[in-house]
Amino acid sequence: MTENAGGERQPKIRIDHLYFGYGDSQSSDYVIEDFSLDVFDRDFVCIVGPSGCGKSTLLNVIAGLLPATKGRVLIDGVEPAGPGPDRAMVFQDDAVFPWYTVEQNIEYGPRATGVPPARRREVVSKALSMVGLMDDRDKFPRQLSGGMRKRVDIARAMIMQPRVLLMDEPFAALDVMTKERLQEEFVQIWTPMRMTVVFVTHDLEEALYLSQRVVVMSRNPGRVECVVDVPLEQPRSLMVKTTSVFQDMRRDLAQVLRTMHGGLEAR
Numbered sequence: 130m131t132e133n134a135g136g137e138r139q140p141k142i143r144i145d146h147l148y149f150g151y152g153d154s155q156s157s158d159y160v161i162e163d164f165s166l167d168v169f170d171r172d173f174v175c176i177v178g179p180s181g182c183g184k185s186t187l188l189n190v191i192a193g194l195l196p197a198t199k200g201r202v203l204i205d206g207v208e209p210a211g212p213g214p215d216r217a218m219v220f221q222d223d224a225v226f227p228w229y230t231v232e233q234n235i236e237y238g239p240r241a242t243g244v245p246p247a248r249r250r251e252v253v254s255k256a257l258s259m260v261g262l263m264d265d266r267d268k269f270p271r272q273l274s275g276g277m278r279k280r281v282d283i284a285r286a287m288i289m290q291p292r293v294l295l296m297d298e299p300f301a302a303l304d305v306m307t308k309e310r311l312q313e314e315f316v317q318i319w320t321p322m323r324m325t326v327v328f329v330t331h332d333l334e335e336a337l338y339l340s341q342r343v344v345v346m347s348r349n350p351g352r353v354e355c356v357v358d359v360p361l362e363q364p365r366s367l368m369v370k371t372t373s374v375f376q377d378m379r380r381d382l383a384q385v386l387r388t389m390h391g392g393l394e395a396r
């Protein structure tokens with residue numbers, strides 16, 4: 130744990146009075162307005178909120194792909210100049226290269242950053258078995274199911290050992306069974322590594338199952354509406370979703386979203 134001079138625990142990510150607008154910087158038309166949040170090392174935070182409230186925008190600002198209009202995002206106390214390998218992104222749509230095999234896709238990052246061949250083979254092989262694609266390593270993306278392509282995406286992000294993993298509705302396009310399997314697999318992959326994760330989803334069960342804290346975002350402007358702690362033991366099996374504690378939390382969260390925008394669901 131890092132501490133600053135004042136002895137205060139330093140967050141991995143500090144979002145500090147962030148404002149973001151897509152228009153010119155003079156514009157008062159902010160998508161994100163006065164958004165502050167600390168995410169600590171090894172935290173798994175989910176962000177939920179109505180469609181268009183600025184969840185993807187927020188992730189892009191954290192990733193350094195969009196500049197803050199006002200306020201700051203600090204990673205380990207430092208404002209990054211732009212995107213970097215310390216912050217990996219996984220999107221809803223696969224980012225796999227269709228002309229590369231599974232193995233070549235996973236190898237892409239280490240190759241691009243100059244990891245020597247012997248070490249590369251080692252980390253790629255580890256990543257392949259981590260996501261259960263060892264036997265499929267020579268296949269091309271078109272030969273894979275949606276869930277398998279998503280596993281390639283996850284392996285591509287994990288192999289870079291980012292300090293921060295940013296995930297934008299990564300499982301939203303999958304059918305329910307595949308989604309649940311990937312949620313469980315992802316928990317198994319994340320638990321021993323425990324990099325800091327900010328995970329956007331509109332699926333409240335997914336948010337409660339995966340995270341330690343759920344941040345509810347409001348829309349127009351995008352702000353922190355409330356933060357809900359998830360006091361369930363980790364790692365969690367999918368069975369936790371059937372418990373009454375879990376279902377009560379889900380109901381309360383849905384209620385927050387319903388009342389927030391006069392009847393809007395979390396989507």
Ligand SMILES: Nc1ncnc2c1ncn2[C@@H]1O[C@H](COP(=O)(O)OP(=O)(O)O)[C@@H](O)[C@H]1O
Nearest residue numbers: 151152160178179180181182183184185186187
């Ligand atoms: N490139 C863009 N240019 C202008 N407006 C945008 C752009 N991307 C998103 N927006 C607007 O910003 C708001 C937030 O979008 P987004 O971050 O995608 O929301 P969410 O991910 O929560 O659905 C929406 O009103 C959207 O129309």
Ligand SMILES: [Mg+2]
Nearest residue numbers: 184185186297
């Ligand atoms: Mg989005």
